[in-house]
Amino acid sequence: MKKIIIALAIIIANFTIEAQVKTPQSSPKATIFQTVGLTDIEVVYSRPAARGRAVFGNLVPFGKLWRTGANENTTISFSDDVIIDGKTLKKGKYALYTIPKIGSWEIIFYNTTNNWGTPEDFTEANVALRTTVKEEALSKAVESFTIGINNLDTNFAYLEMAWENSSVAMKFEVPTQKTAISNIEKALAGPSAGDYFSAAQYLFQSNGDIAKARAYVDKALEMSIEQPFWYNRLKSLIQAKQGDKKGAIETAKLSIAAAEKAKNQDYVKMNKESIAEWSKN
Incomplete structure:
Protein backbone atom coordinates (compact mmCIF):
# COMPACT_ATOMS: atom_id res chain seq x y z
CA MET A 1 0.00 0.00 0.00
CA LYS A 2 2.81 2.36 0.90
CA LYS A 3 4.51 1.70 -2.47
CA ILE A 4 1.25 2.45 -4.29
CA ILE A 5 0.86 5.80 -2.48
CA ILE A 6 4.45 6.78 -3.32
CA ALA A 7 3.95 5.82 -6.97
CA LEU A 8 0.74 7.87 -7.15
CA ALA A 9 2.52 10.85 -5.58
CA ILE A 10 5.27 10.66 -8.23
CA ILE A 11 2.72 10.44 -11.05
CA ILE A 12 0.76 13.45 -9.70
CA ALA A 13 3.98 15.47 -9.26
CA ASN A 14 5.06 14.72 -12.83
CA PHE A 15 1.62 15.62 -14.15
CA THR A 16 1.71 18.93 -12.24
CA ILE A 17 5.12 19.82 -13.68
CA GLU A 18 4.01 18.92 -17.21
CA ALA A 19 0.73 20.84 -16.74
CA GLN A 20 2.57 24.14 -16.26
CA VAL A 21 2.30 25.04 -19.92
CA LYS A 22 3.62 28.44 -20.95
CA THR A 23 1.75 30.33 -23.64
CA THR A 179 21.73 68.40 -10.38
CA ALA A 180 25.06 68.91 -12.18
CA ILE A 181 25.92 72.01 -10.14
CA SER A 182 25.01 70.17 -6.93
CA ASN A 183 27.29 67.27 -7.94
CA ILE A 184 30.11 69.66 -8.80
CA GLU A 185 29.81 71.52 -5.50
CA LYS A 186 29.73 68.25 -3.58
CA ALA A 187 32.83 66.97 -5.37
CA LEU A 188 34.73 70.23 -4.86
CA ALA A 189 33.79 70.29 -1.18
CA GLY A 190 35.69 67.05 -0.72
CA PRO A 191 34.69 63.67 0.73
CA SER A 192 31.75 63.47 3.12
CA ALA A 193 31.64 61.66 6.46
CA GLY A 194 29.85 58.82 4.71
CA ASP A 195 32.64 58.59 2.13
CA TYR A 196 35.28 58.29 4.86
CA PHE A 197 33.18 55.70 6.69
CA SER A 198 32.73 53.62 3.52
CA ALA A 199 36.47 53.76 2.83
CA ALA A 200 37.27 52.68 6.39
CA GLN A 201 34.73 49.87 6.22
CA TYR A 202 36.16 48.58 2.95
CA LEU A 203 39.74 48.57 4.25
CA PHE A 204 38.68 46.80 7.46
CA GLN A 205 36.57 44.14 5.73
CA SER A 206 39.12 43.49 3.00
CA ASN A 207 42.07 43.23 5.42
CA GLY A 208 43.59 46.34 3.90
CA ASP A 209 45.70 49.05 5.53
CA ILE A 210 44.29 49.05 9.09
CA ALA A 211 46.07 52.26 10.06
CA LYS A 212 44.50 54.04 7.11
CA ALA A 213 41.12 52.52 8.03
CA ARG A 214 41.53 54.01 11.53
CA ALA A 215 42.39 57.42 10.10
CA TYR A 216 39.34 57.32 7.83
CA VAL A 217 36.90 56.31 10.56
CA ASP A 218 38.32 59.00 12.88
CA LYS A 219 37.77 61.54 10.11
CA ALA A 220 34.19 60.29 9.61
CA LEU A 221 33.47 60.73 13.33
CA GLU A 222 35.13 64.12 13.37
CA MET A 223 32.82 65.31 10.58
CA SER A 224 29.67 63.86 12.19
CA ILE A 225 27.82 65.92 14.75
CA GLU A 226 25.67 63.04 16.03
CA GLN A 227 28.44 60.40 16.15
CA PRO A 228 26.40 57.51 14.59
CA PHE A 229 26.52 54.26 16.55
CA TRP A 230 27.61 52.30 13.47
CA TYR A 231 30.60 54.61 13.03
CA ASN A 232 31.79 53.94 16.57
CA ARG A 233 31.06 50.25 16.14
CA LEU A 234 33.44 50.13 13.17
CA LYS A 235 36.06 52.18 15.05
CA SER A 236 35.95 49.74 17.98
CA LEU A 237 36.50 46.80 15.64
CA ILE A 238 39.43 48.57 14.00
CA GLN A 239 40.94 49.39 17.41
CA ALA A 240 40.60 45.77 18.48
CA LYS A 241 42.27 44.62 15.28
CA GLN A 242 45.11 47.05 16.01
CA GLY A 243 45.51 45.43 19.45
CA ASP A 244 44.03 48.36 21.40
CA LYS A 245 41.42 46.37 23.36
CA LYS A 246 41.04 49.05 26.05
CA GLY A 247 40.33 51.73 23.47
CA ALA A 248 37.99 49.37 21.61
CA ILE A 249 35.94 48.79 24.77
CA GLU A 250 35.57 52.52 25.41
CA THR A 251 34.49 53.16 21.84
CA ALA A 252 32.06 50.22 21.96
CA LYS A 253 30.45 51.80 25.03
CA LEU A 254 29.88 55.00 23.02
CA SER A 255 28.29 52.89 20.30
CA ILE A 256 26.02 51.19 22.85
CA ALA A 257 24.83 54.52 24.24
CA ALA A 258 23.99 55.83 20.77
CA ALA A 259 22.35 52.54 19.72
CA GLU A 260 20.17 52.49 22.85
CA LYS A 261 19.10 56.06 22.11
CA ALA A 262 18.18 54.96 18.57
CA LYS A 263 16.50 51.81 19.97
CA ASN A 264 18.69 49.55 17.87
CA GLN A 265 19.06 46.45 20.01
CA ASP A 266 21.07 44.56 17.40
CA TYR A 267 24.01 46.94 17.76
CA VAL A 268 23.63 46.99 21.55
CA LYS A 269 23.91 43.18 21.57
CA MET A 270 26.86 43.10 19.14
CA ASN A 271 28.81 45.68 21.14
CA LYS A 272 28.17 43.96 24.46
CA GLU A 273 29.32 40.65 23.04
CA SER A 274 32.49 42.29 21.70
CA ILE A 275 33.18 44.00 25.04
CA ALA A 276 32.80 40.64 26.82
CA GLU A 277 35.26 39.04 24.39
CA TRP A 278 37.81 41.87 24.59
CA SER A 279 37.59 41.95 28.41
CA LYS A 280 38.87 38.35 28.62
CA ASN A 281 42.29 39.29 27.29
Whole structure:
Protein backbone atom coordinates (compact mmCIF):
# COMPACT_ATOMS: atom_id res chain seq x y z
CA MET A 1 0.00 0.00 0.00
CA LYS A 2 2.81 2.36 0.90
CA LYS A 3 4.51 1.70 -2.47
CA ILE A 4 1.25 2.45 -4.29
CA ILE A 5 0.86 5.80 -2.48
CA ILE A 6 4.45 6.78 -3.32
CA ALA A 7 3.95 5.82 -6.97
CA LEU A 8 0.74 7.87 -7.15
CA ALA A 9 2.52 10.85 -5.58
CA ILE A 10 5.27 10.66 -8.23
CA ILE A 11 2.72 10.44 -11.05
CA ILE A 12 0.76 13.45 -9.70
CA ALA A 13 3.98 15.47 -9.26
CA ASN A 14 5.06 14.72 -12.83
CA PHE A 15 1.62 15.62 -14.15
CA THR A 16 1.71 18.93 -12.24
CA ILE A 17 5.12 19.82 -13.68
CA GLU A 18 4.01 18.92 -17.21
CA ALA A 19 0.73 20.84 -16.74
CA GLN A 20 2.57 24.14 -16.26
CA VAL A 21 2.30 25.04 -19.92
CA LYS A 22 3.62 28.44 -20.95
CA THR A 23 1.75 30.33 -23.64
CA PRO A 24 2.41 33.78 -25.15
CA GLN A 25 0.72 36.74 -23.44
CA SER A 26 -1.87 38.49 -25.55
CA SER A 27 -0.55 41.82 -24.20
CA PRO A 28 3.18 41.29 -23.54
CA LYS A 29 4.85 43.26 -20.77
CA ALA A 30 7.50 45.84 -21.65
CA THR A 31 9.94 47.92 -19.61
CA ILE A 32 11.68 51.10 -20.73
CA PHE A 33 14.75 52.53 -19.00
CA GLN A 34 15.90 55.94 -20.17
CA THR A 35 18.22 58.59 -18.75
CA VAL A 36 17.45 62.18 -19.72
CA GLY A 37 20.24 64.50 -18.68
CA LEU A 38 20.93 63.13 -15.21
CA THR A 39 17.38 61.92 -14.49
CA ASP A 40 16.43 58.24 -14.72
CA ILE A 41 12.99 57.31 -16.03
CA GLU A 42 11.39 53.86 -16.00
CA VAL A 43 8.14 52.87 -17.69
CA VAL A 44 6.51 49.45 -17.17
CA TYR A 45 3.44 48.58 -19.22
CA SER A 46 1.60 45.87 -21.16
CA ARG A 47 1.14 46.17 -24.93
CA PRO A 48 -2.27 45.25 -26.33
CA ALA A 49 -2.64 44.77 -30.07
CA ALA A 50 -5.41 46.02 -32.34
CA ARG A 51 -5.91 42.66 -34.14
CA GLY A 52 -8.29 44.17 -36.68
CA ARG A 53 -10.40 45.92 -34.06
CA ALA A 54 -11.27 49.61 -34.08
CA VAL A 55 -9.38 51.01 -31.09
CA PHE A 56 -10.17 54.60 -30.19
CA GLY A 57 -13.86 55.32 -29.90
CA ASN A 58 -14.57 51.59 -29.63
CA LEU A 59 -12.14 49.33 -27.77
CA VAL A 60 -10.92 52.44 -25.90
CA PRO A 61 -13.95 54.76 -25.58
CA PHE A 62 -13.46 58.48 -26.01
CA GLY A 63 -13.81 60.60 -22.88
CA LYS A 64 -13.33 57.75 -20.42
CA LEU A 65 -10.42 56.89 -18.11
CA TRP A 66 -8.11 54.34 -19.75
CA ARG A 67 -5.46 52.21 -18.08
CA THR A 68 -3.07 53.21 -20.90
CA GLY A 69 -2.14 49.70 -21.87
CA ALA A 70 -3.46 46.40 -20.56
CA ASN A 71 -3.60 44.33 -17.38
CA GLU A 72 -2.09 45.90 -14.24
CA ASN A 73 -1.24 49.57 -13.95
CA THR A 74 1.10 51.14 -16.44
CA THR A 75 3.66 52.85 -14.23
CA ILE A 76 6.25 55.57 -14.73
CA SER A 77 8.93 56.65 -12.28
CA PHE A 78 11.28 59.63 -12.17
CA SER A 79 14.47 59.86 -10.10
CA ASP A 80 14.13 63.66 -9.86
CA ASP A 81 11.34 66.20 -9.81
CA VAL A 82 10.29 67.05 -13.37
CA ILE A 83 8.34 69.92 -14.89
CA ILE A 84 5.28 69.18 -17.03
CA ASP A 85 3.25 72.00 -18.54
CA GLY A 86 4.79 74.44 -16.07
CA LYS A 87 3.84 72.25 -13.07
CA THR A 88 6.16 70.22 -10.84
CA LEU A 89 5.75 66.47 -10.64
CA LYS A 90 7.66 65.17 -7.61
CA LYS A 91 10.13 62.37 -8.09
CA GLY A 92 8.63 58.94 -7.50
CA LYS A 93 6.47 56.27 -9.09
CA TYR A 94 3.03 56.88 -10.59
CA ALA A 95 0.29 55.03 -12.40
CA LEU A 96 -0.14 56.49 -15.85
CA TYR A 97 -3.77 56.99 -16.90
CA THR A 98 -5.14 58.76 -19.94
CA ILE A 99 -8.48 60.00 -21.24
CA PRO A 100 -8.33 59.86 -25.05
CA LYS A 101 -10.52 62.37 -26.85
CA ILE A 102 -10.89 63.45 -30.45
CA GLY A 103 -8.01 65.87 -31.01
CA SER A 104 -6.44 65.60 -27.53
CA TRP A 105 -5.59 63.28 -24.64
CA GLU A 106 -5.62 64.00 -20.93
CA ILE A 107 -2.59 62.47 -19.20
CA ILE A 108 -2.90 61.72 -15.50
CA PHE A 109 -0.14 60.79 -13.03
CA TYR A 110 -1.84 58.91 -10.19
CA ASN A 111 -0.27 58.20 -6.79
CA THR A 112 -1.77 54.73 -6.30
CA THR A 113 0.00 52.18 -8.51
CA ASN A 114 -1.34 48.78 -7.39
CA ASN A 115 -4.66 48.72 -9.25
CA TRP A 116 -5.60 46.20 -11.92
CA GLY A 117 -6.73 48.43 -14.72
CA THR A 118 -8.38 51.63 -13.52
CA PRO A 119 -9.05 52.33 -9.81
CA GLU A 120 -12.38 51.11 -8.46
CA ASP A 121 -12.76 54.44 -6.68
CA PHE A 122 -10.89 57.10 -8.64
CA THR A 123 -10.20 60.10 -6.42
CA GLU A 124 -8.82 63.47 -7.45
CA ALA A 125 -6.83 63.58 -4.20
CA ASN A 126 -4.59 60.86 -5.67
CA VAL A 127 -3.89 62.82 -8.84
CA ALA A 128 -0.32 64.12 -8.65
CA LEU A 129 -0.54 65.96 -11.96
CA ARG A 130 -2.93 66.25 -14.88
CA THR A 131 -2.21 67.77 -18.28
CA THR A 132 -3.68 67.80 -21.80
CA VAL A 133 -1.70 67.18 -24.99
CA LYS A 134 -2.62 67.44 -28.64
CA GLU A 135 -3.38 64.24 -30.53
CA GLU A 136 -1.70 63.70 -33.89
CA ALA A 137 -3.13 61.47 -36.61
CA LEU A 138 -0.76 58.86 -38.04
CA SER A 139 -0.69 57.93 -41.70
CA LYS A 140 0.50 54.41 -40.89
CA ALA A 141 -1.32 52.41 -38.23
CA VAL A 142 0.53 51.15 -35.13
CA GLU A 143 -0.59 47.58 -34.39
CA SER A 144 0.69 47.25 -30.79
CA PHE A 145 0.28 50.01 -28.22
CA THR A 146 3.66 51.68 -27.84
CA ILE A 147 5.17 54.02 -25.25
CA GLY A 148 8.54 55.67 -25.84
CA ILE A 149 10.75 58.42 -24.46
CA ASN A 150 12.07 60.26 -27.49
CA ASN A 151 13.54 63.50 -28.87
CA LEU A 152 16.05 63.55 -26.03
CA ASP A 153 17.77 66.75 -24.97
CA THR A 154 20.00 67.43 -21.98
CA ASN A 155 17.15 69.31 -20.31
CA PHE A 156 13.99 67.67 -21.64
CA ALA A 157 12.40 64.80 -23.56
CA TYR A 158 9.00 63.67 -24.80
CA LEU A 159 6.86 60.87 -23.42
CA GLU A 160 5.22 59.47 -26.55
CA MET A 161 2.27 57.09 -26.87
CA ALA A 162 0.91 55.63 -30.11
CA TRP A 163 -1.71 53.10 -31.12
CA GLU A 164 -3.81 52.58 -34.19
CA ASN A 165 -3.73 55.95 -36.04
CA SER A 166 -3.33 58.14 -32.95
CA SER A 167 -0.21 59.55 -31.33
CA VAL A 168 0.49 61.99 -28.49
CA ALA A 169 3.76 63.47 -27.20
CA MET A 170 4.09 65.09 -23.78
CA LYS A 171 7.17 67.21 -23.04
CA PHE A 172 8.78 66.98 -19.62
CA GLU A 173 11.73 68.98 -18.33
CA VAL A 174 14.47 67.58 -16.08
CA PRO A 175 16.68 69.49 -13.59
CA THR A 176 19.99 68.67 -15.29
CA GLN A 177 21.77 71.94 -14.55
CA LYS A 178 20.64 72.01 -10.91
CA THR A 179 21.73 68.40 -10.38
CA ALA A 180 25.06 68.91 -12.18
CA ILE A 181 25.92 72.01 -10.14
CA SER A 182 25.01 70.17 -6.93
CA ASN A 183 27.29 67.27 -7.94
CA ILE A 184 30.11 69.66 -8.80
CA GLU A 185 29.81 71.52 -5.50
CA LYS A 186 29.73 68.25 -3.58
CA ALA A 187 32.83 66.97 -5.37
CA LEU A 188 34.73 70.23 -4.86
CA ALA A 189 33.79 70.29 -1.18
CA GLY A 190 35.69 67.05 -0.72
CA PRO A 191 34.69 63.67 0.73
CA SER A 192 31.75 63.47 3.12
CA ALA A 193 31.64 61.66 6.46
CA GLY A 194 29.85 58.82 4.71
CA ASP A 195 32.64 58.59 2.13
CA TYR A 196 35.28 58.29 4.86
CA PHE A 197 33.18 55.70 6.69
CA SER A 198 32.73 53.62 3.52
CA ALA A 199 36.47 53.76 2.83
CA ALA A 200 37.27 52.68 6.39
CA GLN A 201 34.73 49.87 6.22
CA TYR A 202 36.16 48.58 2.95
CA LEU A 203 39.74 48.57 4.25
CA PHE A 204 38.68 46.80 7.46
CA GLN A 205 36.57 44.14 5.73
CA SER A 206 39.12 43.49 3.00
CA ASN A 207 42.07 43.23 5.42
CA GLY A 208 43.59 46.34 3.90
CA ASP A 209 45.70 49.05 5.53
CA ILE A 210 44.29 49.05 9.09
CA ALA A 211 46.07 52.26 10.06
CA LYS A 212 44.50 54.04 7.11
CA ALA A 213 41.12 52.52 8.03
CA ARG A 214 41.53 54.01 11.53
CA ALA A 215 42.39 57.42 10.10
CA TYR A 216 39.34 57.32 7.83
CA VAL A 217 36.90 56.31 10.56
CA ASP A 218 38.32 59.00 12.88
CA LYS A 219 37.77 61.54 10.11
CA ALA A 220 34.19 60.29 9.61
CA LEU A 221 33.47 60.73 13.33
CA GLU A 222 35.13 64.12 13.37
CA MET A 223 32.82 65.31 10.58
CA SER A 224 29.67 63.86 12.19
CA ILE A 225 27.82 65.92 14.75
CA GLU A 226 25.67 63.04 16.03
CA GLN A 227 28.44 60.40 16.15
CA PRO A 228 26.40 57.51 14.59
CA PHE A 229 26.52 54.26 16.55
CA TRP A 230 27.61 52.30 13.47
CA TYR A 231 30.60 54.61 13.03
CA ASN A 232 31.79 53.94 16.57
CA ARG A 233 31.06 50.25 16.14
CA LEU A 234 33.44 50.13 13.17
CA LYS A 235 36.06 52.18 15.05
CA SER A 236 35.95 49.74 17.98
CA LEU A 237 36.50 46.80 15.64
CA ILE A 238 39.43 48.57 14.00
CA GLN A 239 40.94 49.39 17.41
CA ALA A 240 40.60 45.77 18.48
CA LYS A 241 42.27 44.62 15.28
CA GLN A 242 45.11 47.05 16.01
CA GLY A 243 45.51 45.43 19.45
CA ASP A 244 44.03 48.36 21.40
CA LYS A 245 41.42 46.37 23.36
CA LYS A 246 41.04 49.05 26.05
CA GLY A 247 40.33 51.73 23.47
CA ALA A 248 37.99 49.37 21.61
CA ILE A 249 35.94 48.79 24.77
CA GLU A 250 35.57 52.52 25.41
CA THR A 251 34.49 53.16 21.84
CA ALA A 252 32.06 50.22 21.96
CA LYS A 253 30.45 51.80 25.03
CA LEU A 254 29.88 55.00 23.02
CA SER A 255 28.29 52.89 20.30
CA ILE A 256 26.02 51.19 22.85
CA ALA A 257 24.83 54.52 24.24
CA ALA A 258 23.99 55.83 20.77
CA ALA A 259 22.35 52.54 19.72
CA GLU A 260 20.17 52.49 22.85
CA LYS A 261 19.10 56.06 22.11
CA ALA A 262 18.18 54.96 18.57
CA LYS A 263 16.50 51.81 19.97
CA ASN A 264 18.69 49.55 17.87
CA GLN A 265 19.06 46.45 20.01
CA ASP A 266 21.07 44.56 17.40
CA TYR A 267 24.01 46.94 17.76
CA VAL A 268 23.63 46.99 21.55
CA LYS A 269 23.91 43.18 21.57
CA MET A 270 26.86 43.10 19.14
CA ASN A 271 28.81 45.68 21.14
CA LYS A 272 28.17 43.96 24.46
CA GLU A 273 29.32 40.65 23.04
CA SER A 274 32.49 42.29 21.70
CA ILE A 275 33.18 44.00 25.04
CA ALA A 276 32.80 40.64 26.82
CA GLU A 277 35.26 39.04 24.39
CA TRP A 278 37.81 41.87 24.59
CA SER A 279 37.59 41.95 28.41
CA LYS A 280 38.87 38.35 28.62
CA ASN A 281 42.29 39.29 27.29
